Amino acid sequence: DTVMTQSPDSLAVSLGERATLNCKSSQSVFFSSNNKNYLAWYQQKAGQPPKLLIYWASSRVSGVPDRFSGSGSGTDFTLTISNLQAEDVAVYYCQQYSSTLFTFGPGTKVDIK
C-alpha cells in the first residue's frame, strides 16, 4: 500500500494570508512514462462530500479559484492557499491514484485565525 501522510494536522491562518499544506507518499507516485504525478487534493467542508480541487499534483479543476495551487513531485507535495478566504475553512485531503489501491492522507484542517 502507498501510505499518505499530511502535515500539519491543523493550522489557523489570518484572512488574506497564505496556508501551506504538506503531503507525503510512502512511495513515488510519479510515472516517467507520461511525466505525471498521480496525486490529487480535495476540500471537504463540514457536512459536505469532498470536492476535487487539484489533480496531477498541480492541475486545477475548472472553476476552482486560482488562489489554490499544487506543487511537488515524487513523494512530496504541497497545496498552497494564497489570500485565504473565510469560505476556505475546511479539511483538505491528498490522495494518490497511482495504483488501484487508492489511498488518502489523514487530512489537514484549515481554520481562520
Added chain:
Amino acid sequence: QVQLQESGPGLVKPSETLSLTCTVSGGSISSYYWSWIRQPPGKGLEWIGYISYSGSSTHNPSLKSRVTISVDTSKNQFSLKLTSVTAADTAVYYCARGWGLFDPFDLWGQGTLVTVSS
C-alpha cells in the same frame, strides 16, 4: 449535470449485510469507473472499491472478501454489499466517479450515514 445519489438502509444490525445503491442521473454510467468510499464519523476517507461500466471490479484488501460491487447499466446504478458488518463499519458511505482506472474522483454523491447497531 451528472449527479450521484446513494440510497439504502441507515441502520444495519451487526453480522448482517450492508447494501447500498448509487444512482447516476443526468448522464450515462457507461464509460468511467465508479467507486465506493467511506468516512467514519469524525475520521478520514477510506476507498472501498470500484467497478467499471463493463463490470470489472476490485476492492480494498483491508476489507478482505466482505465486499461485492456490481453495476446495472440498464438502471444507471451501481451497488455495494458489505457482509458481516460490525460497529467499525459505521460510516458515511459515498459513491464517486473516476474518469478512468488511474484518475481522481471528480464527482461525489452527498453520502449516506450507515450505522451498525443492534
